[in-house]
Amino acid sequence: MESSVQIVDRPSKAFFLALGLLPLLWACGDDGTGPPVEVELPETGFEQRSGVEFTTHEEELAFLGDVDAASDRIRITEVGTSVLGRPIHLARLAYPQPATDGQIAAGPAILVLGTQHGNEPAGREAALQFLRDLAFAEAAGLPDAMSTATVLVIPTANPDGRFANTRGNAELVDINRDHLALATPEARAIAQVIRDFRPDIVVDAHERPGATTPDLQLLWPRNLNVFAPVQDLSRTLVQDHLFVVLPVGGLSVELYGPGPGPPGDENESILRNAVGLRHALGLLVESSGQQDPLRRVAVHQETMNSVLDFFADRSGEIVAAVTDAPGAKEAAGRDRTAPFYLFGADDNAPTPDQLLDPPPCAYMLSAEQVTALQPQISLFELRTEPDGSDVLLPMDQPMMTVIPLLADGRARGPQVSGVARVSAIECGVP
Numbered sequence: 033m034e035s036s037v038q039i040v041d042r043p044s045k046a047f048f049l050a051l052g053l054l055p056l057l058w059a060c061g062d063d064g065t066g067p068p069v070e071v072e073l074p075e076t077g078f079e080q081r082s083g084v085e086f087t088t089h090e091e092e093l094a095f096l097g098d099v100d101a102a103s104d105r106i107r108i109t110e111v112g113t114s115v116l117g118r119p120i121h122l123a124r125l126a127y128p129q130p131a132t133d134g135q136i137a138a139g140p141a142i143l144v145l146g147t148q149h150g151n152e153p154a155g156r157e158a159a160l161q162f163l164r165d166l167a168f169a170e171a172a173g174l175p176d177a178m179s180t181a182t183v184l185v186i187p188t189a190n191p192d193g194r195f196a197n198t199r200g201n202a203e204l205v206d207i208n209r210d211h212l213a214l215a216t217p218e219a220r221a222i223a224q225v226i227r228d229f230r231p232d233i234v235v236d237a238h239e240r241p242g243a244t245t246p247d248l249q250l251l252w253p254r255n256l257n258v259f260a261p262v263q264d265l266s267r268t269l270v271q272d273h274l275f276v277v278l279p280v281g282g283l284s285v286e287l288y289g290p291g292p293g294p295p296g297d298e299n300e301s302i303l304r305n306a307v308g309l310r311h312a313l314g315l316l317v318e319s320s321g322q323q324d325p326l327r328r329v330a331v332h333q334e335t336m337n338s339v340l341d342f343f344a345d346r347s348g349e350i351v352a353a354v355t356d357a358p359g360a361k362e363a364a365g366r367d368r369t370a371p372f373y374l375f376g377a378d379d380n381a382p383t384p385d386q387l388l389d390p391p392p393c394a395y396m397l398s399a400e401q402v403t404a405l406q407p408q409i410s411l412f413e414l415r416t417e418p419d420g421s422d423v424l425l426p427m428d429q430p431m432m433t434v435i436p437l438l439a440d441g442r443a444r445g446p447q448v449s450g451v452a453r454v455s456a457i458e459c460g461v462p
């Protein structure tokens with residue numbers, strides 16, 4: 033479902049487009065004869081109050097409406113609603129203007145999410161400023177990435193949690209443990225955006241509420257089922273790019289959750305891993321919530337801009353990896369020569385009982401189980417095949433990366449317990 037942000041009592045887009053002097057917009061007086069009038073760019077509530085209080089929900093709606101109305105480079109729609117009916121917005125940004133949604137899906141895109149955890153507000157504030165700055169920067173000053181890629185921003189992934197300052201949504205469900213189960217409307221909205229826009233990189237902005245240092249902790253998808261080139265480039269983004277450039281700007285950076293096991297683990301219900309399993313580079317960004325709010329917001333915005341630089345530097349490799357991933361995983365599901373990992377991470381080798389080797393060729397599901405998996409079948413684009421009164425979920429498909437995690441009773445959080453088909457006879461191997 034999509035609907036445009038409604039604007040009332042604001043200057044029209046054409047009004048601003050006729051102007052063009054940036055970063056400040058200028059206009060003649062109302063009658064066209066007076067001296068130039070300086071028109072301020074939209075500011076967040078946080079900026080207006082110099083970081084003393086975060087932007088309110090109402091201020092965010094007005095801000096997004098103002099930015100959308102005043103720049104042709106941005107198109108904002110509602111892509112979902114929270115438990116309590118608050119809108120979840122998606123901004124598309126490109127120069128000179130965003131392509132159609134279908135064209136965006138077919139080309140490179142970088143998705144930035146703010147505030148999946150409502151009590152971690154800095155990512156949202158940074159996302160709002162980031163999208164505004166991209167919408168109004170002088171063309172010569174735009175990041176190189178915007179010459180080829182669309183920038184997508186969901187500034188507030190958990191609007192109810194932000195409103196109430198809670199980690200979870202209005203039902204206190206942690207959205208960032210729901211990217212496999214898809215039980216929350218918020219996680220489903222994110223899954224739908226990933227399905228419909230196929231981002232190449234996903235940046236997920238969080239905070240560590242009790243932490244005073246460092247400025248940032250970062251991590252990539254550690255899940256072992258992520259296509260290796262996608263995982264390698266995600267790791268490269270952190271270790272060879274952000275760990276190098278952010279300290280030059282005076283920021284202290286560390287790995288998130290060092291050492292094997294939680295919290296820096298492979299859990300597929302965490303967005304960082306889920307996007308890797310969906311064939312995009314993933315980046316978790318964690319600021320320290322006890323620092324000055326202005327600094328926390330600035331470090332997130334710096335990271336977002338730095339990710340755009342990485343994309344521009346490595347776009348050939350990134351596009352090749354995310355383009356190759358679906359076919360490579362489909363082939364892996366067909367060939368069954370590599371194990372499937374129910375557990376284990378790139379820093380925590382699985383034990384033999386934690387992997388499926390050889391992996392099943394399919395899972396057999398009852399009609400009831402298929403009904404239970406409808407959100408995943410739709411939002412992960414899973415292919416099913418009828419098999420008598422049952423249904424098969426074959427592994428020879430691009431999203432085989434989630435199938436055993438969803439349908440194998442031995443996995444961490446399966447949604448159903450299907451019957452694995454493994455033997456040569458069951459799998460039709462001659």
Ligand SMILES: [Zn+2]
Pocket residue numbers: 148149152238239
């Ligand atoms: Zn968080």
